[in-house]
Amino acid sequence: MKIKVINPNTTVSMTQKIGAAARAVASPGTDILAVNPQSGPVSIESHFDEAVSVVGVLDEIRRGERENMDGYVIACFGDPGLMAARELTKKPVIGIAEAAMHVASLLATRFSVVTTMNRTIVIAEHLARNYGMEAFCNKVRAADIPVLDLEDPASGAFGRIVDECRRARDEDRAGAIVLGCGGMADLTDAISHEIGLPVIDGVSAAVKLVEAIVSLRLGTSKHGDLDYPIAKPFVGRFAYLSPE
Numbered sequence: 001m002k003i004k005v006i007n008p009n010t011t012v013s014m015t016q017k018i019g020a021a022a023r024a025v026a027s028p029g030t031d032i033l034a035v036n037p038q039s040g041p042v043s044i045e046s047h048f049d050e051a052v053s054v055v056g057v058l059d060e061i062r063r064g065e066r067e068n069m070d071g072y073v074i075a076c077f078g079d080p081g082l083m084a085a086r087e088l089t090k091k092p093v094i095g096i097a098e099a100a101m102h103v104a105s106l107l108a109t110r111f112s113v114v115t116t117m118n119r120t121i122v123i124a125e126h127l128a129r130n131y132g133m134e135a136f137c138n139k140v141r142a143a144d145i146p147v148l149d150l151e152d153p154a155s156g157a158f159g160r161i162v163d164e165c166r167r168a169r170d171e172d173r174a175g176a177i178v179l180g181c182g183g184m185a186d187l188t189d190a191i192s193h194e195i196g197l198p199v200i201d202g203v204s205a206a207v208k209l210v211e212a213i214v215s216l217r218l219g220t221s222k223h224g225d226l227d228y229p230i231a232k233p234f235v236g237r238f239a240y241l242s243p244e
């Protein structure tokens with residue numbers, strides 16, 4: 001089985017970290033290809049960053065179809081381009097936010113999300129609503145750190161994330177924590193050790209969900225809104241994206 005794990009931002013060190021987290025849980029016989037677009041934001045911290053990153057995600061899905069990938073993970077907590085990506089393939093496409101929230105809902109009656117920037121809190125709240133997770137997702141918190149601080153061990157990001165996870169445990173009645181950034185994937189075990197709760201990293205959760213769906217011989221529905229895109233010309237610099 002071949003799974004393409006797409007980091008929608010353009011920071012290679014984060015892509016490598018995400019790839020390592022994916023490989024750590026992948027089953028024998030599952031090959032992980034971790035990639036990021038060559039163009040786009042170095043980090044995704046706003047609606048604008050997310051919107052621009054989607055074209056790079058879709059480029060990687062289109063390339064993955066030619067590479068005969070068996071499934072895809074979108075490894076940014078905003079799940080950018082998830083539905084558009086699903087239109088491009090019959091294979092499963094799983095976002096790390098949806099994966100982590102669903103897994104957390106199977107482990108605790110309430111979970112909190114701990115993400116990076118305060119301004120991305122609402123994005124995670126909207127995802128919880130859209131995924132039907134509001135009954136489980138008690139609160140979305142932020143460590144208020146720039147995403148790329150996660151690439152700097154001296155930034156103090158780990159301590160700020162752990163402090164916010166402790167507040168979630170003690171104040172939100174959270175039975176589990178969802179890590180709200182693909183760049184936190186390498187911190188999962190250390191955080192869980194510090195706070196004594198299940199901590200769910202969306203990269204790992206998404207990889208296992210793709211494996212499960214492929215093993216069930218299931219894939220993205222092509223009936224209705226997730227059917228292949230409507231054939232039409234796209235003009236200008238997006239002409240190469242014209243659906244056939």
Ligand SMILES: NC(=O)NC1=NC(=O)NC1=O
Pocket residue numbers: 009042043044045075076077078115116117120147180181182183
């Ligand atoms: N909430 C987030 O921090 N989302 C993210 N921004 C990135 O660049 N990667 C993420 O996972």
